[in-house]
Amino acid sequence: MTNPTLYGKARAYTALRAELRRGIAPWTGLAVALTVLVPLWGKASQWQGSWGETQSQLHSASALLAGPLVAAASCWQGGREHRRRTDELLSSAPRSRLTQATMAATPIVLWAAAGYLVALAVAFAATAPYTGAGSPSFSLVATDLGFLLSIGLVGFVVGRLVRWRLIAPVLAVCAYVGLGFPNYLDSEAQFLNPAQQVDLEGAVPVWWYAPVLVAWTGGIAAAVLLAYAAKRRYLAVVPLALSIAAGTVVVHTGADLFRNDPAAARMVCSKAGPGTPQICVNTYDAPVLPQMSEALAGVFSRLEAVPGAPVRYVDSRFGTKDGEAALSHVTRGWGLTRNRLTDPHQYASNTALGLVNRDCPADSHGKSRKEAERVDRTDDAVRSWLAGEDSVWYPDSRHLSRLKAMPDADRKVWLGRFLATRKSCTPSEVPVL
Template identity: 75%
Template sequence: MTGSEAPARRPAHTALLAELRRGIAPWTGLALALTVLVPMWSKASQWQGSWGETQNLLHSAAALLGGPLVAAAACWQGGREHRRRTAELLLSVPRGRLAQVTTAVAPIVLWAAAGYLVALAAAFAATAPYTAAGGPSVSVVAADLGFLMSIGFVGFVVGRLVRWRLIAPVSAVCAYVVLGFPGYLDASARFLSPAQEVFLEGSVPVWWFAPVLVTWTGGIAVAVLLGYAARRRHLAVVPLALAITAATVIAHTGEDLFRDDPAVAYRVCTKAAPGTPQICVRADDAPVLPQASEALRGMFSRLEGVPGAPVRYVRNGSEPQDGEAALASVGRGWGITRNRLTDPHRYVYDTALGLVNHNCSAGPGEKGRKQDERMARTTDAVISWLSGEDSPWYPDSRQLARLEAMPDAERKVWLGRFLAVPAHCTPAEVPVL
């Protein structure tokens, strides 16, 4: 480096370091980290143990809450010269307008990125001890970072152009509305919103997800920046054209931006044993298997020797095949917390309900109503007997007493007939108890 080059570069470098240490930029990073972590921590039971759920909520909080925050902070930074009445002074600075703008906004976007990464590291550290399969998506992280930095550049230019002290909070409100509204649409164009909910529970984005999303949001930011600060403003057409192209690809692809994650979708089953059905769940729920097996042991013992009883219970999002039955549908925060069943008794009851519940109806009329009630009481008695739980619907059911009083061999035959009733039936097909 020559002696003439050093003085030209040192002032910009020094100014950037000074801006990184003072003003609202460091507070923006801290505020963003807290804005993301506080709502996540309040819902920790819903995402700890699942990489997909962790990134679902992390993405939503960063984009829908963090995005408007960064826009407001950058907007306030952009209006600083107007508030200090030093805007005219900048005209005498030898550096170009684009370099000035980049130096002024860089601390905001860099601290915003740092705040997001701190929140991301904390969330990943909290979920990692409970995960069993899959992994975090680097593509989603890159897309979120690109969006937070892009909205910072746009907010800064708005602050430079609009000389109104309330423009920063107004820009945050407008950003929140613009980001959140597409989520209520059914069209594939809703995926153009960087805050659109991602589908990472058992899914992964396509390989080109991050480049296209970053091109969409970054292209708009670069176009706005060049249109405002570049000497040759017509150059803004290039990033704008790239952004429009990326937007077309995103809107055309829609939900196909995500595909099944093979690392999570495959089944993990308990070992087969004579007289004991297998339990199969998705790979990410594998840590729940021992507790699920223990909870269902009593139900399995009651069904042992019953003709037509399932040999496998599955929960993987697909319809059970012949010889299979569905496990109770429980999710993180709604029955599973940190790989533990929060209510094993309810888990058994819901599994029994899914096994024997029939969609039967005798039709209108008094006779039909009585038949429907008889069928409902019979089904409820079977569920209560299998699960060992008192019925919330017919706690004084005479049908349950009859079922309990049956000899073991007779009860197994009757239960076999009951399990053989098709899902869509008439009450007359349900054996009388």
């Protein structure tokens, strides 16, 4: 004699397998993968080489773009029986309403998750060859997956309840607006938004980030599903209470959901040699050290044997001490693309500018505008000479010509005197060129 329970489970498994292979579910997975990858690939130069920036871009695309798409697809799936006029037939089926709803919604959310994971694998494979340190945060992966599953279940219930044929695209638009608007709020409640923009460049989520965020979004989805389909609808109070508790923790914690990444605080330095100062950057930019050294070779050679010349150049984010100078800061997608300096000459020029920049208040030169202009022209002449270029700000400057015309020994002595005053805001202390 056949066991009815086992027979029912076999039928349910067969129905689920059929749903996974047909209808809009497989197309939803493909659409999610493309929706995430296409805009992501258009900004590849900004995130390749940084795990943090890669996941920040992935998070924004999956939540703000793929989220409304999954909601619309699930909503369309939920309204399938209305369109086919099979509502009464469905109600006569032996399976419970909750089982029917879960079986119908599962293919959409599973394919959506699969599409996200494909996009994740492609993005990780694209950025892995260029990373210098750190690792991807799987907490953010779990929260993104949890959100896609949650919004899929909510969209399905909306499709079951609302018989309007245009509800799916309207729901997608509403979801997009609802997910994007909180990003402009100045409140700790913005961290409740699954599409909240996160900056993981130098930061990582706290260890309990994923469980709390998944409880927040998943609790809402479970409550909606139980309230719609469960025989004992009051059970929806349990996941709703869990969601409220998790949301309270998120709001109370706020920006402290993320902590500083230890890898961003560690320095990696090149080897110092005769006439070649050390270059120190954080571990993320370590693969770019050889290029930085090559770009700054001209600056180093011009400062060789100059008294008071920096013995080490440090990433500006670390600050500088005596005997050190700040490196020009480059950001991925602008001055740095796939671990290549986009403009090495500009990088050297900006580093030279940082070396001579006095950072003085506007009124520090006193009433003598003539002396102030002399100092500005002198600083510009030194920067231009170090970078091996003509003056950009004072094309007719005679100061640069004088510096170039000096005998090498005299120029080294004068540069030593100049560097001794590079932090001074008193014009009279700056040597005349």
